[in-house]
Amino acid sequence: MYKKIFRYELRRLLWNRVFLGLLLILLAYGWLTLIGEILLGVANTAPFSPWSFGSYCGKLLPVICAGELFFLTFFTGTRECRVLADASPVDPGRYAAVRLGAVLAGTLLLSVCGAALALGFYGAVFGWMGFASLAAPGLLVLVPAVVFCLGLGWMLGRINGALLYAAIAGILLVSQLPMPAAVDFTLGTFFGTFPKTLGTMDPAFTVPPSILWGRVGYTVAGGIPILFLWRRRTK
Amino acid sequence: MTSPQKRGILSLQKNKERMLMMQIEIDHVNMTYPNGRRALEDVSLTMDSPSLVGLLGPNGAGKSTLMKLLVAGLLPTGGEIRVDGTPLLQCERNLKARLGYLPQTFGLYDELTVWQFLDYMSALKGIQNSREAIASVLRATNLEERRKVKIRTLSGGQRQRVGVAQALLGTPQLLIFDEPTVGLDPEERIHFRNLFSQAAQDRIVLLSTHIIEDVQSVCSRLIVINEGRILFTGTPSRLIQMAQGHVGVFEETGNAAGEFQITARVNTARGVSCRAVAKVLPSFAQPVEPNLEDAYLYLIHMGPQEAL
Numbered sequence: 001m002y003k004k005i006f007r008y009e010l011r012r013l014l015w016n017r018v019f020l021g022l023l024l025i026l027l028a029y030g031w032l033t034l035i036g037e038i039l040l041g042v043a044n045t046a047p048f049s050p051w052s053f054g055s056y057c058g059k060l061l062p063v064i065c066a067g068e069l070f071f072l073t074f075f076t077g078t079r080e081c082r083v084l085a086d087a088s089p090v091d092p093g094r095y096a097a098v099r100l101g102a103v104l105a106g107t108l109l110l111s112v113c114g115a116a117l118a119l120g121f122y123g124a125v126f127g128w129m130g131f132a133s134l135a136a137p138g139l140l141v142l143v144p145a146v147v148f149c150l151g152l153g154w155m156l157g158r159i160n161g162a163l164l165y166a167a168i169a170g171i172l173l174v175s176q177l178p179m180p181a182a183v184d185f186t187l188g189t190f191f192g193t194f195p196k197t198l199g200t201m202d203p204a205f206t207v208p209p210s211i212l213w214g215r216v217g218y219t220v221a222g223g224i225p226i227l228f229l230w231r232r233r234t235k
Numbered sequence: 236m237t238s239p240q241k242r243g244i245l246s247l248q249k250n251k252e253r254m255l256m257m258q259i260e261i262d263h264v265n266m267t268y269p270n271g272r273r274a275l276e277d278v279s280l281t282m283d284s285p286s287l288v289g290l291l292g293p294n295g296a297g298k299s300t301l302m303k304l305l306v307a308g309l310l311p312t313g314g315e316i317r318v319d320g321t322p323l324l325q326c327e328r329n330l331k332a333r334l335g336y337l338p339q340t341f342g343l344y345d346e347l348t349v350w351q352f353l354d355y356m357s358a359l360k361g362i363q364n365s366r367e368a369i370a371s372v373l374r375a376t377n378l379e380e381r382r383k384v385k386i387r388t389l390s391g392g393q394r395q396r397v398g399v400a401q402a403l404l405g406t407p408q409l410l411i412f413d414e415p416t417v418g419l420d421p422e423e424r425i426h427f428r429n430l431f432s433q434a435a436q437d438r439i440v441l442l443s444t445h446i447i448e449d450v451q452s453v454c455s456r457l458i459v460i461n462e463g464r465i466l467f468t469g470t471p472s473r474l475i476q477m478a479q480g481h482v483g484v485f486e487e488t489g490n491a492a493g494e495f496q497i498t499a500r501v502n503t504a505r506g507v508s509c510r511a512v513a514k515v516l517p518s519f520a521q522p523v524e525p526n527l528e529d530a531y532l533y534l535i536h537m538g539p540q541e542a543l
Contacts, residue, residue: 004358012346081342084401087306088359089332095359 002098005090009102013071014109022070026063026110030117033059038118039125043195048122048130050205051195054137058186060114061141062175065149066168068107072153075099076161096230103150111142136205141187144218151222154229182214257284257333257408257439258319259305265313266300266463274300276463278314284408287435289450289471290443291531292460298443299339301460302413305441306336330409332361335402339413339443345387349378349397352386356401372400375430377423391418399427403434410440416449428453447528459534466534471527478530481537483520484510493517496536498529512536 013019038047038056045051075082085095115138122128149171156163174185181189190211195203259282266275274297282288292298303309304316307327316323318330344352350369357365373379376396381389386397395418402410412431416424431440432453444450450457450471457474459467467474487500487507495513502508512533516522525533 001358001361005355008344008347008351008355008358011351012344016346081344083308083338083341084336084356085359086308087331087334087336087338088356089328089361090359 001090002094005095006098006102009074009099010105012074013102013106018070019067019106022063022067023110023113026060026067026114027117029063030056030060030114031121034118034121038121043192045195045202048126048128048134049202050133050137051191051203053118053134054141054187054205055191056118057115057138057141058188058191060111061145061186062172064107064110064114064142065145065171067110068103068146068149069153069164069168069171071103071106072150072157073161073164076157076164093230100150100154100226104146107146107150111146133205136207137191140207140211140215144215144222145185146222147226148218148222151225155225158229182210183217184214185218187211258282259409259439260317260320261301261305261314262317263314264304264311264316266297266304266309267312274463275304275311278460278463278465280458280465280468282439282441284439285435285437286456287432287440287442287454289454289457290441290460291445291447291450291457292443293445293535296460297463298460299413300463302336302338302411302441302443305411306334307331333408335404335407335410337398337402337412337415339417341398343386343394343397345385348383348385349373349389349400350382352397353400353404357404360405362405368404368406372403375403376400377426392420392423395419396423399430406438408438410434410438411443412441413443414445415442416444416446424449447531451527459531461535466538474530474534475525475527478512478525478533480522481514481516481533482510482512482525482529483516483522484508485517485520495520496532498532 033056037059038052041047041049042052042055086092115134119131119134122131149167153164153167156167171185179185179189181187181194184190194208194211198206259280261278261280264275264278265273267273278297278301290298290301300309304311307323307330310324318326321329323330344355347355350373353369353372354365357368362368373382376399378393378396378400381393386394389397395415399412399415402412410431415431416427419427428449431442434440435453435455442450442454454471457467457469457471458465459474467477482498483495485508486505487509493513494515495511495517497509497511499510500507501510510523510529511520512525512529513520514537
C-alpha cells in the first residue's frame, strides 16, 4: 500500500515538464561550471580534487535545493488532495514519511545526475577514476543543505504553499551572498580559500571543526521541524 | 440441510448484516471556530443504515461543518459523535475505513490519469483488489472512456465525477457527499441521484445540498439546517405538510403588500405571477398546493416555531 503511494508520489514529482526543465538547467549549468571553473582547478588544486568537486557541488546546490522545494509545492495548494487523504484510514505519520521519502528520492536523483556529469567529465577529459575520494566533499555539501531545505520547506508549506516559492527565491539569493565560511550555505568560501591556507599544493581533504559544526547546524535546523511535524501528524 | 448447518448459515448472514449496519449518533454537538464564529448549536441527530438523508440549508448554514465533524476533520467544541455506540475519537480509523467522502472543494492530482488517481486513492483506503474496485466505480460514474485521460484535461463536471468515484471506492458503509452535483449537467445530475439512491439501499448516504431537486425524489429523510440549528428532520412529505395553506399565488400589482415572502416570479400573458409563502396568506393570494421547495423556503423564512 505505502509502496504504491510512494511510486505515485515519485511519478507526480518526476513525470512533468518542470522537472525535465530543472534537470536540463542543472546539467547545462553543471557543464558550464565544469568547463569554465572546475577545469582550471579550484584554489590551486587539481580539477578532480575533492576541493574542486566540492566547489562544483556547491555551485549546483541552489538548483538542487530549488528542485527540492519545488517538489514540496506538490503537497500544498490546489494541487493537493489532503482533504481526501485525511478522510482515509491511512496512517498520517507513515503517509507523511512516504511523501518526504519521495521528495528525497527526487532530490537524490537531481544530485546524482549532477554528480554523474562531473564524474563523466573527469573520466572523459582526464581519464581519472578515483571517484571514492569525492564522496566526502559531495556529502558535506549536499546532505545538510538538503535536510535543511526539506525541514524548512515542509514547515513553510504547512503554513502557506506560496511561502515555498519565497523560500526558493531566498535560497537562490543566499547562495550568492558572501557569507562567513562556517555558515556558508554552499561552502563556496570554504572550498575556494581554505586549501590555500594549508600551505601545500593540492592538499589532502580536511574539514575544520567550525565548518563541521556549521553543517551539523543546518542538519539539525532542518531535522527538528521534520521530527516535530512528523510526531504531530502521528498523534 | 441439517438444522445446525441452517443455524450456522443464518448466524453468518446475521453477522454479515450486523457488520454492514451502522448507526451514527450526533449528541448535542456544538461547533465554534477559533475566530468565534458559531457554526453549529446543540445539534442532535441519529442516522441508521440503510438510509438516504438529505441535508438542506442555505449557504453558510453549517452543513459543511457538520460533514467535517462526521469525517473527523474537525473536533466539536461541545457534545459527542458516536459511531455504533463508540465515541468517534476512539474509532476514527475504523470509521475512515468505512467512509466515502466527497468534500465541497477538493484537489485532484492533475498529473495522473483518472485510473491512476483512483488507484492512488485505493492505496490510501487500503483496498486490496483495487483493479476490480476501480472498474466498478468507473462504470458507476460513466468514466470508463476517460480512464486513461490525464485529470488536467477533464472538464469541471468530469472532475466532480472523479470525486464521486473516489468516494464510492471500496463500497463504504457511510457515504458523505457535500454538494456532489455542482458542475454536473442535468442528465448527469439525474444519473447521480439514481446512483445515490441505489447506494443507499444497504448503507447510510448523507447528501448535502442547497438544490431541492437533488433530494426531492430520492431522500427518505430530510434535515433542514439554518444558522447552525436544525430546523426540521423528517420525511419530505411531512415537510410539505407543514407548508399546507401557507403557499399562494397572485398577480403582481403595485399595491400588493403584506407579511409574505415571494419565492418565484413568472412572466405570464397577464403580467407577473408571484408565488409566495406566508404564515397567514394575504387575501389577494390564491392558495396552492405546496411543493418541497415552497416548504423549504417557508421553513427557512418563518423559522421552526413560526412554521409549526
